[in-house]
Amino acid sequence: VSIRHHISDETIISYASGSLAEGWGLVVATHMALCPSCRQRLAEAEMVGGELLDAVPEIASDKLWLDGLWATQLSRLTGSEEVKVESLPQRPAGQDFILPEPLRSYVGGDVDALKWQPLGLGAYQIRIDTGDGQTTARLLKIPAGKPVPAHSHRGLELTLVLSGSFHDSRGLFARGDMEEVDESLTHQPIALPEADCICLAVTDAPLRFNSRFLRAIQPLLGI
Numbered sequence: 137v138s139i140r141h142h143i144s145d146e147t148i149i150s151y152a153s154g155s156l157a158e159g160w161g162l163v164v165a166t167h168m169a170l171c172p173s174c175r176q177r178l179a180e181a182e183m184v185g186g187e188l189l190d191a192v193p194e195i196a197s198d199k200l201w202l203d204g205l206w207a208t209q210l211s212r213l214t215g216s217e218e219v220k221v222e223s224l225p226q227r228p229a230g231q232d233f234i235l236p237e238p239l240r241s242y243v244g245g246d247v248d249a250l251k252w253q254p255l256g257l258g259a260y261q262i263r264i265d266t267g268d269g270q271t272t273a274r275l276l277k278i279p280a281g282k283p284v285p286a287h288s289h290r291g292l293e294l295t296l297v298l299s300g301s302f303h304d305s306r307g308l309f310a311r312g313d314m315e316e317v318d319e320s321l322t323h324q325p326i327a328l329p330e331a332d333c334i335c336l337a338v339t340d341a342p343l344r345f346n347s348r349f350l351r352a353i354q355p356l357l358g359i
């Protein structure tokens with residue numbers, strides 16, 4: 137797996153400090169399960185955080201609390217089977233292999249058993265309940281060779297490719313690649329023709345579609 141698009145510094149630091157809502161944590165940790173380089177960056181962020189706290193004795197008691205949070209975040213990663221991918225780089229992405237932990241704990245491990253809900257235009261989704269009250273997490277299936285309708289964002293959108301690939305104005309995104317998009321970008325991801333593209337997408341506000349028709353039916357689709 138050669139991953140080209142990684143987690144931003146801001147998101148890594150927020151994750152290291154334990155301040156991300158569960159939905160964001162889900163997509164960040166699932167990327168890390170596939171990405172040794174971001175796991176390394178997380179370890180560095182945690183080390184820097186620890187050194188900062190060591191330098192300020194009066195908040196030493198808070199450090200114990202933070203250590204606990206970090207240990208929790210790390211255990212999510214180290215408890216993951218998929219972390220073993222590092223030592224098995226040649227293993228093909230079979231059906232049993234598409235959904236890494238911690239995502240697997242939310243939706244199960246069998247892609248074929250997923251209950252996809254039609255979104256129209258050949259696309260499908262599965263909503264994932266994170267219970268954090270802030271984010272919406274979903275699996276998206278974009279049909280091979282087809283676009284997701286052009287849209288912009290009212291908040292942040294983190295998208296992790298699990299299978300297949302898509303491209304947009306930022307480049308090509310394949311398995312393990314993460315795209316972080318905010319209000320500044322309008323984009324139209326298009327799945328490459330070889331295969332359907334399955335992504336994990338997390339947002340904190342409804343998308344804004346360019347099409348008036350899609351905006352009208354959006355509440356029905358729940359996107």
Ligand SMILES: [Zn+2]
Nearest residue numbers: 142143171174
């Ligand atoms: Zn990465």
